[in-house]
Each structure stands twice: as structure tokens, then as C-alpha cells.
Amino acid sequence: AQSVTQPDIHITVSEGASLELRCNYSYGATPYLFWYVQSPGQGLQLLLKYFSGDTLVQGIKGFEAEFKRSQSSFNLRKPSVHWSDAAEYFCAVGNSNYQLIWGAGTKLIIKP
Amino acid sequence: NAGVTQTPKFRVLKTGQSMTLLCAQDMNHEYMYWYRQDPGMGLRLIHYSVGEGTTAKGEVPDGYNVSRLKKQNFLLGLESAAPSQTSVYFCASSDPGLAGYHEQYFGPGTRLTVT
Numbered sequence: 001a002q003s004v005t006q007p008d009i010h011i012t013v014s015e016g017a018s019l020e021l022r023c024n025y026s027y028g029a030t031p032y033l034f035w036y037v038q039s040p041g042q043g044l045q046l047l048l049k050y051f052s053g054d055t056l057v058q059g060i061k062g063f064e065a066e067f068k069r070s071q072s073s074f075n076l077r078k079p080s081v082h083w084s085d086a087a088e089y090f091c092a093v094g095n096s097n098y099q100l101i102w103g104a105g106t107k108l109i110i111k112p
Numbered sequence: 113n114a115g116v117t118q119t120p121k122f123r124v125l126k127t128g129q130s131m132t133l134l135c136a137q138d139m140n141h142e143y144m145y146w147y148r149q150d151p152g153m154g155l156r157l158i159h160y161s162v163g164e165g166t167t168a169k170g171e172v173p174d175g176y177n178v179s180r181l182k183k184q185n186f187l188l189g190l191e192s193a194a195p196s197q198t199s200v201y202f203c204a205s206s207d208p209g210l211a212g213y214h215e216q217y218f219g220p221g222t223r224l225t226v227t
């Protein structure tokens with residue numbers, strides 16, 4: 001069955017520190033992978049996506065993610081977080097029915 | 113471009129009441145989706161539509177109905193609201209004809225409370 005796992009429900013990081021949010025997926029074919037961000041009380045905004053090609057993809061707001069087929073992972077990274085990055089982050093994989101299978105989300109908390 | 117808009121933003125219903133949530137998109141997208149978001153459960157697909165006049169069930173369709181009479185609108189109905197339907201509802205749209213065909217664009221959400 002297709003699934004997406006985000007192992008960390010919450011992550012706390014100091015402002016200026018680096019960040020890595022984990023995402024593991026289960027999908028039989030070549031995955032289409034996404035990271036979305038949801039600020040408090042807002043809808044979801046696409047951060048970045050992977051369809052094919054270079055396994056390191058760059059997104060908005062200084063985020064990047066690396067696709068590792070051997071590990072079935074698509075982890076999100078940022079070298080230095082800002083207080084405005086506090087939000088909930090969702091990983092998703094696209095299936096053959098043009099639907100997205102979602103992870104449960106990781107809430108990022110920034111310590112001043 | 114307004115993108116995806118949702119009406120209303122907030123609503124409180126009593127058990128057994130009915131209501132309709134409206135989603136509108138101005139991007140000429142073929143696909144539209146209704147999700148519900150509950151704490152710790154991510155987004156769950158309720159119903160979706162692959163074009164005007166079509167609808168299909170998602171992961172959690174029970175208690176909801178939808179209609180897509182016009183390409184730009186996707187309505188979600190609750191015929192007899194239950195407290196278990198207290199949630200935040202998001203509408204999204206996408207276009208399979210574009211390079212990023214899985215990319216979904218989201219509305220701001222509707223917070224529904226059923227008492």
C-alpha cells in the first residue's frame with residue numbers, strides 16, 4: 001500500500017541552526033514527491049517537488065530536499081532556520097490517480 | 113488571480129443541520145479535491161473531481177456529498193452534520209495537463225464546528 005511516514009511529530013530547533021525533516025514513502029513506481037508548508041491558520045503552500053532528474057531539489061524560502069531511492073526517503077533541509085519558518089510541514093507522494101498521499105506532518109518549533 | 117477561494121471561513125452547526133461549503137478556482141484547473149484536516153492525522157481526501165460533471169470518493173467520503181456542475185466550482189455538502197465532522201476543510205485544485213500535474217493549489221480552509 002502507498003504510504004508516507006513522517007517520523008517526527010514535533011521538532012524544536014534554535015534560530016540559526018540547521019534543520020532536517022524526515023520523510024519516508026512506500027510506493028511501487030517512480031514517485032512524485034512534494035513538501036508543503038502550512039503556517040498557523042493558513043492553507044498549504046508548495047515548498048518543492050521532485051519528479052525526475054537531479055535528486056537534490058531546491059525550493060522556496062531556502063529549503064532543499066534530497067531524493068534517495070535506496071532509502072525511500074525525501075528529507076527536507078535548511079541550513080539556517082528563521083523564526084518565520086515555524087510551521088507544520090507535510091510530505092506527500094503523488095499516485096497514478098493524480099491524488100496525493102500525505103504524511104501526518106511535522107510541527108517545527110523555533111527557539112529564540 | 114485569486115487562486116482557490118473557500119466560503120465560508122468559519123461555521124458552527126448543530127448536530128443534524130446541513131450546510132454546503134463552496135470552493136472556487138480561477139486557474140482553469142481540471143481536478144479539484146476536498147480534504148479534511150484533523151490534529152495528528154494530516155490531510156484526508158474526502159471526494160475529488162477529475163472534471164466538470166464528475167466526482168469520485170476519496171478516503172473518507174461517508175457523510176459528505178459533492179457536486180461539480182461548473183469547472184471552476186466544487187461544492188461539499190453535509191446533509192446531517194455530526195460532531196465527528198468537526199474539522200478544518202481544505203479545497204485544492206490541480207491540472208494534469210501542466211508539467212507539475214500533481215501539484216495541488218490550496219484554499220485557505222473552512223473551520224467547521226459541530227455541536
